[in-house]
Amino acid sequence: MERHFYDDLQVPVHGCVVGNLPSEFLSKLPSAWCNKDKCEYLELTKKNLCLKYQGPGKRNEDAAAARTLFPVPSGCAIFYFEIKVVSAGRDGFIGIGLSAANVSLNRLPGWECNSLGYHGDDGNAFRDSGTGTPYGPTFTTGDVIGCCWNLMKGVVFFTKNGLALPIAFRGVGGTLYPTVGLQTPGEIVEANFGGQEFVFDLVMYAKQEKLDLLSRIYSRQLPIGEDKLVNDILDYLVHQGYTSTAVSFSRDSNQGEWVNEQLQKSVSRHRICSLIHHGNIDDAMKEMEQAYPSVCQNKKVVFQLLCQKFVEWIRKGRVDKAVELGKTQLMELVTSEDDAESANYLSEISSLLAYEDPINSPASYLLDLSKREVVAQMLNDAFLQAESAPRLSQLETWTRQLQVVFDKLATIQDPEASLLSLQDFLIR
Amino acid sequence: MQQQTVQKRVFSKEEWEKKLSQVQVDRRDLNLLVMNYLVVEGYKDAAEKFSEETGLDPGVDLNSIAERMAIRTAVQQGDIDKAIELVNDVNPLILDSNPCLFFHLQLQKLIELIRQGNIEQALKFAQEELAPKGEENPAFLEELERVMALLAFEDHASSPVGYLLHQSQRQKTASELNQAILTSFAQEKDPRLPNLLKTLLWAQEQLKSKAIFPEMDLSTGILSTPKE
Numbered sequence: 001m002e003r004h005f006y007d008d009l010q011v012p013v014h015g016c017v018v019g020n021l022p023s024e025f026l027s028k029l030p031s032a033w034c035n036k037d038k039c040e041y042l043e044l045t046k047k048n049l050c051l052k053y054q055g056p057g058k059r060n061e062d063a064a065a066a067r068t069l070f071p072v073p074s075g076c077a078i079f080y081f082e083i084k085v086v087s088a089g090r091d092g093f094i095g096i097g098l099s100a101a102n103v104s105l106n107r108l109p110g111w112e113c114n115s116l117g118y119h120g121d122d123g124n125a126f127r128d129s130g131t132g133t134p135y136g137p138t139f140t141t142g143d144v145i146g147c148c149w150n151l152m153k154g155v156v157f158f159t160k161n162g163l164a165l166p167i168a169f170r171g172v173g174g175t176l177y178p179t180v181g182l183q184t185p186g187e188i189v190e191a192n193f194g195g196q197e198f199v200f201d202l203v204m205y206a207k208q209e210k211l212d213l214l215s216r217i218y219s220r221q222l223p224i225g226e227d228k229l230v231n232d233i234l235d236y237l238v239h240q241g242y243t244s245t246a247v248s249f250s251r252d253s254n255q256g257e258w259v260n261e262q263l264q265k266s267v268s269r270h271r272i273c274s275l276i277h278h279g280n281i282d283d284a285m286k287e288m289e290q291a292y293p294s295v296c297q298n299k300k301v302v303f304q305l306l307c308q309k310f311v312e313w314i315r316k317g318r319v320d321k322a323v324e325l326g327k328t329q330l331m332e333l334v335t336s337e338d339d340a341e342s343a344n345y346l347s348e349i350s351s352l353l354a355y356e357d358p359i360n361s362p363a364s365y366l367l368d369l370s371k372r373e374v375v376a377q378m379l380n381d382a383f384l385q386a387e388s389a390p391r392l393s394q395l396e397t398w399t400r401q402l403q404v405v406f407d408k409l410a411t412i413q414d415p416e417a418s419l420l421s422l423q424d425f426l427i428r
Numbered sequence: 429m430q431q432q433t434v435q436k437r438v439f440s441k442e443e444w445e446k447k448l449s450q451v452q453v454d455r456r457d458l459n460l461l462v463m464n465y466l467v468v469e470g471y472k473d474a475a476e477k478f479s480e481e482t483g484l485d486p487g488v489d490l491n492s493i494a495e496r497m498a499i500r501t502a503v504q505q506g507d508i509d510k511a512i513e514l515v516n517d518v519n520p521l522i523l524d525s526n527p528c529l530f531f532h533l534q535l536q537k538l539i540e541l542i543r544q545g546n547i548e549q550a551l552k553f554a555q556e557e558l559a560p561k562g563e564e565n566p567a568f569l570e571e572l573e574r575v576m577a578l579l580a581f582e583d584h585a586s587s588p589v590g591y592l593l594h595q596s597q598r599q600k601t602a603s604e605l606n607q608a609i610l611t612s613f614a615q616e617k618d619p620r621l622p623n624l625l626k627t628l629l630w631a632q633e634q635l636k637s638k639a640i641f642p643e644m645d646l647s648t649g650i651l652s653t654p655k656e
Contacts, residue, residue: 399624409631
C-alpha cells in the first residue's frame with residue numbers, strides 16, 4: 001500500500017499492550033513485578049521494576065522467577081515488554097518469557113509446563129522443557145531484551161537491542177504472565193512495561209500487523225454492487241435533506257429516477273431545509289406552517305428558528321430588526337418556557353449586539369454558516385419524525401451495527417478486532 | 429493453544445436493538461464518509477454541492493476531480509475510446525503499466541459493441557485485439573469467453589451473462605479506471621465507505637464464531653432474528 005496511508009494509520013497502544021480494550025482491562029495491565037508472586041531469592045527495587053538475585057546460585061533449583069501482578073489481557077492484539085540486563089552477575093543465567101500462574105517460581109521461564117522463555121547464557125529458546133532449542137544470540141550486561149506475544153497469530157518472538165528475532169513459538173494461548181528468571185549472584189535486570197519508550201519500535205510493528213489485517217479484510221468482495229452503494233448514499237443525502245447534492249450526484253451516477261421519486265415524497269421538507277441553508281428563515285417558517293403544522297407547535301424548534309432569524313438580521317446589518325425580535329418573540333418564549341438553556345443561548349446571541357462589527361468580533365462564531373446547518377438538521381429530524389419515515393438512513397444503520405459488533409467483540413476478547421475501531425474510517 | 433468448546437453467547441434481538449439505539453453517531457462523521465466517497469470516486473459537482481450544504485472542506489482541489497469525472501462519464505456512457513484517449517492525456521503510463529486494466533477497458537468496449545448490435549465489428553475486435561491477450565493469460569481468456577457468451581443468445585440481455593449489459597458493469601469498469609488514476613496521483617484510492625462495509629462483514633463473521641446475534645444483511649439492511 002502507499003506510504004501516505006501507512007503514515008495515517010493509527011494503532012491503539014497502551015503501555016505494553018496494543019489494542020482497544022474495555023476500561024476494566026486497561027486498569028489491570030501488567031505494569032510491575034508482583035512482590036508476592038516472586039521467588040524469595042529476588043530483591044525488588046525501583047518501583048517494583050528492578051530485580052536482583054540474592055540466592056545461593058549453586059544448583060538449577062536455586063533459580064528464581066518473578067511474575068507481574070496482572071496477566072496479559074487475552075483481548076489485546078499484541079503484548080510486549082522489555083528488560084535491560086543491568087548486570088549479568090556471575091554466570092548470566094537469565095531468562096525472559098511468559099508463564100502461567102501456577103508455574104514454580106524456582107525455575108527459569110520455559111523449563112516447566114505452561115511456560116516459555118529465551119535464555120541469555122546460551123541464546124536458546126525453552127518451552128515446557130528443560131532442554132532448549134538453538135534460537136538467537138546470547139545476551140549479557142547492557143543488552144535490552146524484549147518479549148513480544150502476538151495474540152492475533154498466537155506467536156511469540158523476542159527482540160535484542162531493538163531488533164526483532166525470528167518467531168520462537170507458535171500456538172501460544174491461555175492466561176500468561178510476563179516472567180523473568182535469574183539464577184546466579186549479582187544478576188540484575190530492570191523491566192519496562194511501557195512506562196518508558198521501548199527500544200524496539202512497537203508502534204511500527206503494530207502498524208505492519210494492522211495493515212496486514214486490513215488488507216485481508218479489504219481484499220474481500222462486497223456482496224452488494226456499486227449501484228447499491230450509490231443508492232444508499234443517495235438515500236442518506238435525501239434523508240438528511242442535502243437536496244442539491246442528491247440531485248447532482250444522482251445525475252452524474254445515472255440514478256436520477258430514484259432520487260426524483262424520493263424527492264417528490266418530501267419536497268417540502270427539502271425546500272425548508274434548503275431555505276434554512278440560504279438563511280431565509282421567514283419563508284422556511286411560512287412553508288413549515290403549511291406542511292408541518294405539528295412541528296410549529298414545538299416551542300424548542302420555534303425558539304431555535306427565531307434565534308437563527310435574529311442572527312441572520314445581524315448578518316444583514318439590521319440591528320433594529322434583531323433587537324425587536326429579541327425583545328418580543330424571543331423574550332416571550334424564554335419566559336414562558338422557563339428554560340435555562342434557552343435563556344443562556346439568547347444572552348449568547350445578544351452579545352452580538354455589543355459589537356459595531358460583529359463579523360470581526362469575538363462573538364463571530366455565532367455567525368458561522370455551520371449554525372444554519374445545525375438548525376436545518378434539527379428541523380429535518382423533527383420533520384422525519386412527523387412523517388414517521390424511518391429515523392435512520394442505511395448508512396447510519398450500518399455504522400451503528402459495526403459499532404455494536406465491535407463492542408461485543410471486545411467483551412468476548414477478540415484480539416484482531418481490538419486493533420480496529422470505527423474511527424479508522426471516520427477521521428480525516 | 430487448546431481448542432475449547434465454549435457455549436456460544438446469545439444476544440437477543442431486543443437486547444441488540446437497544447444497544448443499536450444507544451450508539452452515538454456524529455453526523456459530521458457520516459458526512460465526511462460521504463464526502464470522501466464523492467471526492468475519491470470523482471463526483472466533482474456533487475462534492476461541491478455537498479461542501480456548500482454541509483460546510484465541510486472537501487480536502488482536495490476539486491478541479492483535479494474534473495479530469496477524472498470526464499473519464500468516468502465517458503465510461504458510464506459507454507464511450508470507451510474517448511475514455512482511453514482522456515486517460516492517455518492525463519498520463520499515458522497509467523494504461524501502459526496496467527495491462528489488466530487496459531484489458532478490462534477493451535472488454536467493456538466489446539460489450540458496448542454488442543449492446544449496439546454491431547456484431548460484425550464486435551467479432552473482429554474480439555479476434556484481433558482481445559483473443560491474443562487471452563492466449564497469454566488464462567484469466568483474461570475466461571473473462572473474454574464470458575463476454576462472448578452474450579452473442580450466443582438472440583436476446584443478449586436475458587442470457588445468463590446478461591448482467592454484463594447492466595449499468596453496474598460500466599460502473600465497475602469506471603471505478604477500476606478511477607482507482608488507477610488516483611494511484612498514479614498518489615492519492616487515497618479506495619473510498620472508505622466500501623471498506624467500512626467489508627469490515628462490518630468481517631466483524632460479523634468474527635463474532636459469529638463465538639456468539640449468536642442479530643446479523644445485518646448488507647443488501648436489505650435487515651437484522652436477522654437469532655435462533656438459540
